[in-house]
Amino acid sequence: MTRTVITAEWLSALGGSERVVEHLAAALPAARVFTPCAFHGGAPTIPRDRIDAAFRRPERLMDRREVAAVMNAATWPVWGRRLDRSADLVLASHHMASHWTAVYSDVPHLAYVHTPARYAWFPELDSRASGSLAARALGAHIRRMDRRAAPRVVSYAANSEATRQRIAQVWDRDARVIHPPTDLSRFEGATPTPGVEPYLLGLSRFIPYKRLDFVIDVAEAAGMPAVLVGSGHLEGMLRARAAEATVPVRIVTDASDAEVVRLLADATALVYPAVEDFGLVPVEAMAAGTPVLALDVAGTKETVRDGVSGYLLTELDAAAWAERVAAVDRLDPEAVRRRGHDFGVPAFHRQVEAWIAEETG
Known part of the structure; x- marks a missing residue:
């Protein structure tokens, strides 16, 4: 039997990449999962005895991405050199560093990529690695390690x-496209709660490129309350912005999975201004029957059908987005829901299994 290891940068409680790791682990039930950092409540569907973590409960240390990167950089060389004795195949779930074990190991590597680290390779999309000296050094280290790892995968x-x-642009490698899975079972029977006041929803980590402050701008332009759900280091800024807003803005940082489903189903629309390489949250909103307002670029351009499951806009103009908010009641909720169901778990499992079989068979 092939000894397979799944690698991931970290397992936190909220995040699309963590959910993909859970589905990879479900598709490969004998595989162990290695991560430098395992948060409390991270990837809850993976049994704890399947997870090898260098650091458990690192919440206080992970407030700054530079620290997270140091924890990753310190761990991958040690773990990578162990792989030759403990694995026959590595499947990396990559958005920052997890394919780096290929630099230190001769074990065949496959990598499922959520994105080459945007703050290192595409600072126009995410400027977090262009500020302090430490952040710039982090970006340079990521680029250097990626260049070493890419030819070995x-x-x-x-x-x-x-x-x-x-x-292809940054690593000079081709890739097949396998869209991430959405656990559609979570949204079975999800319907709007009768009598709920209309509101716009923002759901993501509280970090700069997610642009949750723009969700408040759109809510103000539309004259509609907003609910922001997530967590992250911009919480203080968002709370200050919410306190100054001309419409009610509620910030939720401790929502359970069931509460997230309810908030998605009850929302008038999901406002999603981030430039995402895929973006699970818009797919989840559609699966709940909730239209999505998003940019006509990158991942949302592939998932949201303009005029069917939401609206795609060309720029961050709050007034233009507010006009589309007024038009969402023209959309058929069942058509919205069907579009979300195009990205289900079974299709993902089949494609991952076929990919592994083709590359290792």
Whole structure:
């Protein structure tokens, strides 16, 4: 039997990449999962005895991405050198560093890529690695390690066509596209709660490129309350912005999975201004029957059908987005829901299994 290891940068409680790791682990039930950092409540569907973590409960240390990167950089060389004795195949779930074990190991590597690290390779999309000296050093280290790892990976899969193009641009490697899975069972029977006041929803980590402050701008332009759900180091800024807003803005940082489903189903629309390589949250919103407002670029351009499951806009103009908010009641909720169901778990499992079989058979 092939001894397979799944690698991931970290397992936190909220995040699309962590959910993909859970589905990879479900598709490969005998595989162990290695991560430098395992948060409390991260990837809850993976049994704890399947997870090898260098650091458990690192919440306080992970407030700054530079620290997270140091923890990753310190761990991958040690783990990579162990792989030759403990694995026959590595499947990396990559958005920052997890394919780096290929630098230190002769074990065949496949990598499912959520994105080449945007703050290192595409600072115009995410400026976090262009500020302090430490952040710039982090970006340079990521680029250096990626260049060393990319030629040693047997095969790449990308979560979207946009990611496939970025892999070709920065690593000079081709990739097949396998869209991430959405656990549609979570949304069975999800319908709006009668009598709920209309509101716009923003759901993501509280970090700069997610642009949750723009969700408040759109809510103000539309004259509608907003709910922001997530967590992250911009929480203080968002709370200050919410306190100054001309419409009610509620910030939720501790929502359970069931509460997230309810908030998605009850929302008038999901406002999603981030430039994402795929973006699971818009797919989840559609699966709940909720229209999505997003940019006509990258991942959302592939997932949201303009005029069917939401609206795509060309720029961050709050007034233009507010006009589309007024038009969402023209959309058929069942058509919205069907579009979300195009990205289900069974299709993902089949494609991952076929990819592995083709590259290792």
